[in-house]
Every structure is written in structure tokens, then in C-alpha cells.
Amino acid sequence: xxxxxxxxxxxxxxxxxxxxxxxxxxxxxxxxxxxxxxxxxxxxxxxxxxxxxxxxxxxxxxxxxxxxxxxxxxxxxxxxxxxxxxxxxxxxxxxxxxxxxxxxxxxxxxxxxxxxxxxxxxxxxxxxxxxxxxxxxxxxxxxxxxxxxxxxxxxxxxxxxxxxxxxxxxxxxxxxxxxxxxxxxxxxxxxxxxxxxxxxxxxxxxxxxxxxxxxxxxxxxxxxxxxxxxxxxxxxxxxxxxxxxxxxxxxxxxxxxxxxxxxxxxxxxx
Numbered sequence: 001x002x003x004x005x006x007x008x009x010x011x012x013x014x015x016x017x018x019x020x021x022x023x024x025x026x027x028x029x030x031x032x033x034x035x036x037x038x039x040x041x042x043x044x045x046x047x048x049x050x051x052x053x054x055x056x057x058x059x060x061x062x063x064x065x066x067x068x069x070x071x072x073x074x075x076x077x078x079x080x081x082x083x084x085x086x087x088x089x090x091x092x093x094x095x096x097x098x099x100x101x102x103x104x105x106x107x108x109x110x111x112x113x114x115x116x117x118x119x120x121x122x123x124x125x126x127x128x129x130x131x132x133x134x135x136x137x138x139x140x141x142x143x144x145x146x147x148x149x150x151x152x153x154x155x156x157x158x159x160x161x162x163x164x165x166x167x168x169x170x171x172x173x174x175x176x177x178x179x180x181x182x183x184x185x186x187x188x189x190x191x192x193x194x195x196x197x198x199x200x201x202x203x204x205x206x207x208x209x210x211x212x213x214x215x216x217x218x219x220x221x222x223x224x225x226x227x228x229x230x231x232x233x234x235x236x237x238x239x240x241x242x243x244x245x246x247x248x249x250x251x252x253x254x255x256x257x258x259x260x261x262x263x264x265x266x267x268x269x270x
Contacts, residue, residue: 020176022184024063027070030077031059035197039080041102044073067179071113072105074183075120081193082120088200090127091145110179115161121189122156123149128192139200139210
């Protein structure tokens with residue numbers, strides 16, 4: 001590879017700190033997103049009351065203890081996003097997973113789950129690529145879909161698999177779990193899909209064109225997704241520390257960080 005994984009992440013606007021928690025962070029976002037959460041089956045144990053303060057910590061613990069559940073949650077969320085995009089923008093021939101298939105994801109291994117994730121994102125990326133190459137409308141509903149895109153989808157799937165396999169061999173991520181690296185590198189595609197769904201839903205709610213909503217928000221929803229990712233990633237790290245070292249240690253670390261931050265700010269003023 002000519003560029004390191006760190007550089008690839010930087011180009012895509014992803015903090016390398018995500019590398020250690022990419023799976024858990026993305027799972028928490030898709031399990032908590034107002035649209036994608038409704039597609040999670042009962043077997044995925046979503047909290048009954050999201051406003052409960054203890055629910056977040058409980059969910060984080062669940063994701064940290066059960067990587068399969070975390071990864072399956074991402075697969076289900078991304079599958080729902082892809083179905084929505086093809087329903088609103090294409091021929092609506094994307095076949096989403098059934099409830100039984102979602103339950104059976106928990107029996108698959110990580111590689112099989114990553115393959116499913118790649119398939120869903122590749123279908124959407126192929127549609128967006130065709131629109132761009134043929135200078136078609138960005139969001140207008142068009143009468144072609146998965147059927148017409150199939151050859152290109154297969155190519156993108158293979159290219160993605162190859163590039164992810166290449167990425168995990170990179171020296172810059174030698175100490176990071178390969179699964180985290182793969183999911184981290186797929187975050188830009190997933191964020192793009194979340195952004196499109198948010199724009200479409202907002203335009204329907206406001207009764208305005210998607211292009212108008214996009215020009216008004218100026219990509220704010222994309223930034224919001226990244227901000228949430230940063231926030232959740234930090235919370236997960238904090239929860240990991242709490243699990244391993246206890247509350248007092250986390251409070252001590254937080255106090256030290258705040259002290260250091262205020263010292264830096266004071267120095268900058270002088």
C-alpha cells in the first residue's frame with residue numbers, strides 16, 4: 001500500500017482513536033438511531049427505556065462483551081439504510097433481511113458478518129457512482145436498481161474485500177484488532193448512507209426538495225454523525241476504563257485531563 005491506514009482514515013476524516021472501538025461505536029449509533037433501531041429484532045436486546053441513565057452503560061457493556069451482537073447490529077442497521085435508499089431513490093428491488101435472517105446473524109462468524117456489511121454498502125455505492133458518472137440527479141427517483149447494477153456491485157464487493165484485507169496487514173495498525181480496522185474503514189460509506197436517509201426524511205417532513213434541504217444544512221448532518229461518533233467512542237473508552245479499573249480511577253483520569261486542558265488554555269492566553 002502506498003498510504004498507511006492512518007493516512008486513509010485521515011483522508012476520510014476519521015479519528016484514528018476510532019480504530020480500537022469502531023465496531024462498538026457504530027453498533028451503538030445504529031442501535032440508537034431513530035430510524036435503524038426499529039429494525040433490530042427483540043433478540044438484540046435494545047433498551048426498553050432509552051431515557052434511563054443506566055441503559056447506555058448497560059448497552060456499552062453488552063457491545064464490549066458480545067462482538068457478534070455488535071457486528072450483527074451494524075449489519076441490520078446498514079441493511080435498513082440500503083433498503084430505504086433503494087425504495088426512495090431507485091427501483092426498490094433491494095431485498096432486505098427477514099426477521100429470521102436477522103436472528104440467525106448471531107450464529108455467523110465475524111468474516112461472514114463483514115461480508116454482509118460489504119454487500120449492503122456496495123449496492124448503495126454502485127447506485128451513487130452510476131448517478132455521478134452519468135451526471136444524473138443526485139436524489140431523484142430513477143427506474144433502475146440492483147438488477148441493473150449487479151455486475152458493478154460484485155466488482156465493488158471484491159474491491160472492498162481486497163482493500164480491507166490489504167489494510168489490516170499494514171504496519172501502522174499492527175496492534176489493532178483487524179475487525180476494528182475493517183469496520184473503521186467502512187464508516188465513511190455508512191455515514192454517507194445515514195446522511196442520505198436523514199436528508200430524505202427531513203425533506204419529506206419539511207415538504208421541500210432534498211437539494212434545498214442539503215443546501216440549507218450544508219452537510220451539517222454529516223458533521224453531526226461524525227460528532228456523535230466521537231462522543232460515543234469517548235464514552236465507550238470511559239466505560240472500558242470503569243469496567244477494568246473502577247469509578248474512582250475514571251474520576252481521577254478525568255480530573256487530570258481537565259487540569260491539563262485548563263493549563264494549556266492558560267498558556268495559550270499568555
